[in-house]
Amino acid sequence: MATRSDDSKVETLTAKLLKAIEQDTLPAGTRMRSVRDAAHKEGLGVNTVVEAYNQLVARGFLESRPGSGFFVRKMPRTWTAAPAPHVTAAVDVVSLLREQLEQHYEVRVGDGRPPPSWMEGSELGRHLRRARAEGLSDIEHGYGTPWGYQPLRETVVRLLSERSIQVHARQILLTQGANHALDLIIRHLLEPGDKVLVDAPGYYPLFGKLKLSKAHMLGVPRLPDGPDLEALHALMKLHRPKVFFTQSLAHNPTGSSISLPKAHKLLRLAAEYDCLVVEDDPFADLLPAAAPRLAALDQLDRVLYVSSFSKTLSAGLRVGYIAGAPERISALCDLKMVTVVSTSDFVERVVHQLISAGQYRRHITRLKARLAEAHGPAVKALERAGVKVHPSDPGGYYLWVDLPKKCDELELVRHAASQGIFLAPGSVFYPDRQGPSPALRVNVAYAGDARFIKFLRSVSKPRDT
Numbered sequence: 211m212a213t214r215s216d217d218s219k220v221e222t223l224t225a226k227l228l229k230a231i232e233q234d235t236l237p238a239g240t241r242m243r244s245v246r247d248a249a250h251k252e253g254l255g256v257n258t259v260v261e262a263y264n265q266l267v268a269r270g271f272l273e274s275r276p277g278s279g280f281f282v283r284k285m286p287r288t289w290t291a292a293p294a295p296h297v298t299a300a301v302d303v304v305s306l307l308r309e310q311l312e313q314h315y316e317v318r319v320g321d322g323r324p325p326p327s328w329m330e331g332s333e334l335g336r337h338l339r340r341a342r343a344e345g346l347s348d349i350e351h352g353y354g355t356p357w358g359y360q361p362l363r364e365t366v367v368r369l370l371s372e373r374s375i376q377v378h379a380r381q382i383l384l385t386q387g388a389n390h391a392l393d394l395i396i397r398h399l400l401e402p403g404d405k406v407l408v409d410a411p412g413y414y415p416l417f418g419k420l421k422l423s424k425a426h427m428l429g430v431p432r433l434p435d436g437p438d439l440e441a442l443h444a445l446m447k448l449h450r451p452k453v454f455f456t457q458s459l460a461h462n463p464t465g466s467s468i469s470l471p472k473a474h475k476l477l478r479l480a481a482e483y484d485c486l487v488v489e490d491d492p493f494a495d496l497l498p499a500a501a502p503r504l505a506a507l508d509q510l511d512r513v514l515y516v517s518s519f520s521k522t523l524s525a526g527l528r529v530g531y532i533a534g535a536p537e538r539i540s541a542l543c544d545l546k547m548v549t550v551v552s553t554s555d556f557v558e559r560v561v562h563q564l565i566s567a568g569q570y571r572r573h574i575t576r577l578k579a580r581l582a583e584a585h586g587p588a589v590k591a592l593e594r595a596g597v598k599v600h601p602s603d604p605g606g607y608y609l610w611v612d613l614p615k616k617c618d619e620l621e622l623v624r625h626a627a628s629q630g631i632f633l634a635p636g637s638v639f640y641p642d643r644q645g646p647s648p649a650l651r652v653n654v655a656y657a658g659d660a661r662f663i664k665f666l667r668s669v670s671k672p673r674d675t
Contacts, residue, residue: 219254219255219258220258220261220262220265223252223254223258223259223262224262224265224266227242227262227266227271228266228269228271231266231271231282236282237282238282238283238284239281239282239284240281240282241278241279241280241281242263242272242279242280242281242282244279245259245260245263263280266280267280270283271283317630317631317632317656317659317661317662318632318653318656319631319632319633319634319650319652319653319656319657319659319662321632321634321653321655321656355552356543356544356546356547356551356552356553357380357382357383357384357543358382358383358384358385358531358552358553358558359384359555359558359559359562360379361562362384362529362558362559362561362562362565363379363382363384363531364379365562365565365566366382366384366531366533367379367382369494369495370505370515370533372499373494373499373501373503373505373506374499374500374503374506375503375505375506375509375510375515375533376509377510377533380536380539380540381510381533381534381535381536381539382531382532382533382539383531383532383539383542383543383546384529384530384531384553384558385529385530385531385532385546385553386528386529386530386550386553386554387518387520387528387529387530388490388492388516388517388518388520388521388530389415389419389530390528390530390550390553391516391518391530391531391532392415392416392419392455392488392490392516393419394532394542394545394546394549395453395488395514395516395532395542396419396420396423396425397423397545397549398538398541398542398545399452399453399486400420400423400425400452400453402423402424402425403424403425403426404425404426404451404452404453405425405426405428405449405450405451405452406420406425406426406427406428406451406452406453406454406455407427407428407429407430407442407445407446407451407453407454407455407456407485408420408427408428408429408430408454408455408456408641409429409430409432409437409455409456409457409461410429410430410431410432410639410640410641411432411463411464411610411636411639411640411645411649411651412429412432412455412456412457412462412463412639412640412641413455413457413462413463413490413639414638414639416455416490417641420455420641427641427642428445428449428451428641429640429641429642430442430445430454430456432461432464432466433466434464434466434600434601435466435467435468435469435472436458436466436467436468436469436472436473436476437456437468437472437476439472439475439476439479442454442476442479443479446479446480446482446483446485447483450483450484450485451483451485452485452486453485453486453487453488454480454485454486454487454488455488455490456487456488456489456490456504457489457490457491457492458473458489458491458501458502458503458504459491459493459494459497459501459502459503459603459606460493460496460497460603460605460606460607460608461603461606461608462492462606462607462608462651463608463610463634463636463639463651464600464602464608464610464651465600465602465603465606465607465608465609465610465654466600466601466602466603466610467497467501467502467603467606468502468504469502470502473502473503473504473507474507476504477504477507477508477512477513480512481512485512486512486513486514487504487508487512487513487514488513488514488516489503489504489505489513489514489515489516490516490517491503491505491515491516491517492516492517492518492520492521492522492530493521493522493605493606493607494517495519495522495570495574496522496574496577496578496581496605496606497603497605497606498605503515505533510533510534510535511535513534514532514533514534514538515532515533515534516530516531516532517530517531517533518530518531519561519570521607522574522577523561523564523570523573527557527560527561528553528554528557529553529557529558529561578605580655581604581605581606581607581654582604582605584654584655584657584658585602585604585654586604587658588609588652588654588657588658589602589609589657591657591658591663592609592611592652592657592663592666594663595663595666595667595670596666596667596670597611597612597613597614597666597670598611598612599611599612600612606654607653607654607655608651608652608653608654609651609652609653609654609657610636610649610650610651610652611649611650611651611652612647612648612649613636613647613648613649613650613669613670614648614669614670615647615648617648617669617670618648619635619636619637619645619648619649620635620637622635622648622669623635625669626665629661629665630661631661631662631665633650634650634651634652635649635650636648636649636650636651639651
């Protein structure tokens with residue numbers, strides 16, 4: 211069995227060879243050094259070179275020709291320049307989501323998460339390798355329980371207790387991130403034609419799910435301290451909606467957080483009009499435990515609480531959860547079992563071990579520090595570029611920026627795309643695609659990028675004069 215030291219050497223050699231192949235230092239058709247020659251040149255063992263070569267074969271960069279050795283494979287031609295803006299400019303829900311997943315552009319102002327370097331990828335990677343080697347040897351090869359890995363659910367119970375949300379493990383259902391949680395809730399609660407309330411602006415992937423379910427969406431204007439309660443009251447009185455989907459804290463896309471008085475009044479309205487509330491809290495671990503969460507005030511009587519580790523830990527570790535009243539969670543568990551059988555026991559164990567070992571808490575501490583450090587300079591840079599920045603929670607990822615009144619928002623997004631800049635247009639964040647004025651959601655981590663600021667000045671200043 212290879213030691214950790216051997217694994218490190220294999221990774222180092224593999225990365226070195228891969229870089230040479232990608233930079234065409236080793237062009238297609240090149241015969242690689244023999245295993246013994248490479249081992250001698252690199253000062254490594256023969257087995258290390260064999261493993262590195264085999265990894266590159268498995269990834270499709272090399273091919274093995276029996277009796278002749280290893281050769282660099284001819285790779286299909288890839289297009290590295292920014293694609294045509296009419297193809298990838300983020301002008302609707304699908305194209306915005308696609309660009310965040312496929313990532314064509316270097317300047318990623320419209321992205322929904324921080325850059326990979328902020329997520330301590332290398333450090334977490336080392337821990338994951340150690341977890342795989344040491345801590346997960348007893349993993350089952352069956353489906354696992356549809357409720358999710360029990361020790362992680364118990365850990366979530368403790369995390370929620372810190373947020374003053376008192377639950378037991380049978381009130382926790384693990385999901386494949388917050389989006390899966392929202393999908394289960396929508397499938398369980400809604401029928402075609404049901405009226406639901408959503409934040410406006412709000413979380414655009416939710417709008418796509420509600421549209422698929424044929425629910426009738428009604429937007430509740432978002433203010434700096436939470437939903438507009440007058441508008442909320444009027445909508446509840448007129449339409450008697452079944453559910454209100456909202457993000458209370460570090461709101462996506464505005465970055466704002468609800469005030470405590472407004473949270474109390476919101477719950478009173480929900481009780482008066484018999485409306486369930488789904489509170490999405492994906493950034494919970496970055497925010498104060500005492501922040502005014504609806505689930506803490508309500509203790510999951512009328513609130514279903516959704517959160518996730520994917521936004522704060524790694525997008526590749528798709529683990530989220532729903533907390534709610536026992537009968538609701540039990541019904542959601544049955545639906546999960548019917549639709550996806552179960553979630554990944556392996557991934558849930560990895561997340562549990564990261565938390566239990568203290569690695570996750572240290573990672574969160576560093577991520578919070580980076581957000582706090584970036585927030586102030588980002589706001590100042592945007593204001594100097596001539597745009598209005600709305601108040602936001604410094605613990606979140608997002609800033610909401612007003613563009614000049616006469617700005618054609620979608621034309622601006624296409625123009626930015628032609629320069630390799632990815633923007634998230636404000637209209638995408640409204641259920642009817644009609645915002646009151648042109649706007650952008652800006653990721654704090656990228657807000658100060660010189661190329662973006664220069665672009666923003668070029669479109670804002672002429673219209674201000």
